[in-house]
Amino acid sequence: MWKTKLLKKGTDSMMFRVAIRASALRAAGVSRNLSSSSSSPLRSAAASSSFNQRRNYSLWGLLAASSLIGSISYYQYKTWLQNKVECGALDEDIRIRLKGEVTDSSPMRLRMEQFVKSLQKKIVSELEAVDGKKFQRDAWERAEGGDGISYVLQEGNVFEKAGVLVSIVYGELPSAAVQQMKSRHEDLDPENGPFPFFASGISIVLHPHNPMAPTIHLNYRYFEIGNEDGTPRIWWFGGGSDLTPAYLFDEDATHFHRVLKDACDKHDPNYYPKFKTWCDKYFYLKHRQEARGIGGIFFDDQNDRSPEKLFNFVKDCGNAFLPSYIPIVKRRKDMPFTKEEKLWQQLRRGRYVEFNLVWDRGTKFGLQTPGSRIESILVSLPLTATWMYNHSPLANSREKQLIEVLKNPKDWI
Known part of the structure; x- marks a missing residue:
């Protein structure tokens, strides 16, 4: 009977990096939005300093949360893939699909x-x-x-x-x-x-x-x-x-x-x-x-x-x-x-x-x-x-x- 296998470490780490990178990009998008909202000329210097400090704390929190979400998403992906792949041979099929490398020599x-x-x-x-x-x-x-x-x-x-x-x-x-x-x-x-x-x-x-x-x-x-x-x-x-x-x-x-x-x-x-x-x-x-x-x-x-x-x-x-x-x-x-x-x-x-x-x-x-x-x-x-x-x-x-x-x-x- 074919047995379920996990993806190789290289593919695992690649998917992990993709998840973390996506999370960082999402956080960066939030950072830009916060930056733009803090640029009003009516904001006082003290208020701006306090806001920036809170913003920095928020950004670190968002980055940490996003990284955690990325990790969770990655492991959810692995769990989904484990359930999806019913035989070891299809692990390679998944990798080929992800890379878009179906050729005349593919299964x-x-x-x-x-x-x-x-x-x-x-x-x-x-x-x-x-x-x-x-x-x-x-x-x-x-x-x-x-x-x-x-x-x-x-x-x-x-x-x-x-x-x-x-x-x-x-x-x-x-x-x-x-x-x-x-x-x-x-x-x-x-x-x-x-x-x-x-x-x-x-x-x-x-x-x-x-x-x-x-x-x-x-x-x-x-x-x-x-x-x-x-x-x-x-x-x-x-x-x-x-x-x-x-x-x-x-x-x-x-x-x-x-x-x-x-x-x-x-x-x-x-x-x-x-x-x-x-x-x-x-x-x-x-x-x-x-x-x-x-x-x-x-x-x-x-x-x-x-x-x-x-x-x-x-x-x-x-x-x-x-x-x-x-x-x-x-x-x-x-x-x-x-x-x-x-x-x-x-x-x-x-x-x-x-x-x-x-x-x-x-x-x-x-x-x-x-x-x-x-x-x-x-x-x-x-x-x-x-x-x-x-x-x-x-x-x-x-x-x-x-x-x-x-x-x-x-x-x-």
């Missing part, structure tokens, strides 16, 4: 973290330009180890609800979470748990107001379970992106799949057909006997090639998000629609909720991980949805056309 967990945070900023900026409203930024810490940044937009001009989230999570993987992966990793015996783990990823779900504009989902992640020395015992990449329209436009479906195929083909011509089929099978509501949407790509447990090759593949897939979706939402966001069409969108969102809560493996994993952040896990759910008893679309309607495709997934390119 994959750091490189993936850097990529998803950069991609998040780029996507949020583009979505804000489309919607016209700003996302709410919510940075959070996980007591058991890890942190994240959630950008969420509710009741925007284009998006009823939109989430672009990055999470960096590490700690110990309990037996219940291990059981979710048992079928994929037979050597992970839940009886031998908990296991030290690290996971980083980006998740996106966008629910537009207009029923003619499709919902989109994206998730790309890196996961590893560690050895005692901090090296990965098991690692893999996973993720994908899929489109969920309420009304089907063939040109949108073709465009979306084409962009994803181009990203896949740069790495392996077998990727797209393989991952497209995987997506159709994964995002499937067994109790409804229909797919959640018109698919895209989905893959998990990818470790059959070098981490470098798979990382480059994941980066290309992540960078394909904007060109795959922005042209579609721009075409559809201002189209006219009826109350009946809005109701149909609400019914389709109900199916979306059903899949995420009943079948999605990621949701189950998140809820069974200690210190789960429920807001982040359930941000994928739409702001509004509807369920009607025994609803059935009319024959030969656009709604019926969608259902036929959902029950019989088709090739779009």
Whole structure:
């Protein structure tokens, strides 16, 4: 099991010096304020002398107090870091982050973290330009180890609800979470748990107001379970992106799949057909006997090639998000629609909720991980949805056309 370690003495003393220096600077700022307040020409010499003496005593007191505060802040930082770092290998990760030295030779967990945070900023900026409203930024810490940044937009001009989230999570993987992966990793015996783990990823779900504009989902992640020395015992990449329209436009479906195929083909011509089929099978509501949407790509447990090759593949897939979706939402966001069409969108969102809560493996994993952040896990759910008893679309309607495709997934390119 990985063990918690303190930072090296050099880093400790550096942080101590930073804390003391910050305290001294704060005290100096107070000194300047006191100096300026004592310069009034109306102050008598005796009063000024007495004031200066009191001021000197005050300054020494402030300096002593500030140094004490700096020391306390430093030790609070060490305590926070001890709680935050769950394995010795991540001590070095923290140092690399603080110094801004993530390079191509850094551990994959750091490189993936850097990529998803950069991609998040780029996507949020583009979505804000489309919607016209700003996302709410919510940075959070996980007591058991890890942190994240959630950008969420509710009741925007284009998006009823939109989430672009990055999470960096590490700690110990309990037996219940291990059981979710048992079928994929037979050597992970839940009886031998908990296991030290690290996971980083980006998740996106966008629910537009207009029923003619499709919902989109994206998730790309890196996961590893560690050895005692901090090296990965098991690692893999996973993720994908899929489109969920309420009304089907063939040109949108073709465009979306084409962009994803181009990203896949740069790495392996077998990727797209393989991952497209995987997506159709994964995002499937067994109790409804229909797919959640018109698919895209989905893959998990990818470790059959070098981490470098798979990382480059994941980066290309992540960078394909904007060109795959922005042209579609721009075409559809201002189209006219009826109350009946809005109701149909609400019914389709109900199916979306059903899949995420009943079948999605990621949701189950998140809820069974200690210190789960429920807001982040359930941000994928739409702001509004509807369920009607025994609803059935009319024959030969656009709604019926969608259902036929959902029950019989088709090739779009």
